[in-house]
Amino acid sequence: MASSHGPKKSLGQHWLKDPEILADIAEAAELTGDDVVLEIGPGLGTLTSRLLARANSVTAVEFDADLARKLPGQFPGKKLTVVNQDILQFDLNQLPKNYKVVANVPYYITSKIVEKLMTAENKPSIAVLLVQKEVAERIAAEAGNMSVLSVSVQIFAEAELDIEVPRQFFTPPPKVDSQVVVLRTRNNPLITPEDQRDFFRIVKAGFSAKRKKLRSSLSGGLGIDKG
Template sequence: MADALLGPAEIRELAARLGVAPTKKLGQNFLHDPNTIRRIVAAAGLEPGDVALEVGPGLGSLTLGLVGAVRHVHAVEIDPRLAEALPGTVPDEHLTVHNADALHVRAADFDPAPTMLVANLPYNVAVPVVLHLLAELPSLRGGLVMVQKEVADRLVAGPGSKVYGVPSVKLAWYAEARAAGKVPPAVFWPVPNVDSGLVAFTKRTPPGDVDRSEVFAVVDAAFAQRRKTLRAALAGWAGGPDRAEKLLVAAGISPQARGEALTVEQFAAIAAAAKVSPPGGKLSPTGSQQEEVDS
């Protein structure tokens, strides 16, 4: 890890020199506490051969902590002024700065391929960024991100929790996630009016033999109407409540259950049942299709 980490005075002086003021539009809250930087780098579980991907490096606080801890760092910064200034703050040959929107980057943009995502994410796009990067970068083996505490709670929530929802299930499709601690507002400039949370995750093999898009369509439908039973909530997606019930039974799930009670594996089972039963077909409890016959 770099020895010279940025403190509050250095952050403000650097921002003034660059003529940079944090903007709410870009979700900019600059981290300025060296101890928090060390804590994030240590908690990320990095190995010397890793290639770290940092989104929203800002003025370079976390970037300075990452260089030296890994083989290479890719820093994706949407603000052109900050992207241009970052190599001056972090003069390291193993740093590549990308002036880009993290929601639009692709695997081909990175050489060497990233293996770990370690970032203080802009709060306004944190969940879409994480899901996009996991979808686009198969080389990632895991990571640790700092997000708004409320979002962190949702990302790591399990079935039955009051905050379990779409982000929880979609992250679980890609990885096993866990809470890795809380970060107070005082370590940022400007000081946000919320606590932050660290979320660590480890990539895993997605459940079932079904496409991600098919599973996510079921998830979106199930949580669009949280208080309804799955028989009702999935009616629009399935082509009617009766077919939704058939698919649920075939997947081994009660039609009276609600989406917030299901694991990602169960959502995958519903999507798999739909694959073998096109609208108009009958389903056996094992999920095999039977042709409709006249009674």
């Protein structure tokens, strides 16, 4: 039985089984019977079952080979494709346009997953991500509290905080609380593709040293005279 599979600390696995929270996460994706969903890290399939009940089909990318092998047998007759692969190596172009992402994201690769989704040629129309609460707040930060992460995401998507999930709802409990962040991809990025490289150079330079004055930080990052 898949439920007997113990979470692997090395993979950042924490099982979420609360039915109300799982239903809230699935609902946040605004799924219809026409939607194709990419689920990242389906684990035991507790969220997968909710997604299959609402969407047309689910592609579940699971890095853990044991879980990937067991998952299809839990949903016979359902439109479920299980891929045993690192999500960072998965080709998003094989999915149809306007697919949706739902994921209980391992904390240790959150930033890399967000970057992959937001910079992909084939971006999801919406991504519902359960992440570390602090990271969710950083992603959805408003002007005055923004970081490189929030700027980098919000160039491509509108970010909105959703439900909080206290650590005790996971098995085993992580050391921090989690929160759902919903990313709705913009039809047109706030910065045009041809200007993005220079824009992100400036952004990264501006945030590179919090204790330095902005002018000094920009000068160092861009290689210009402070004069």
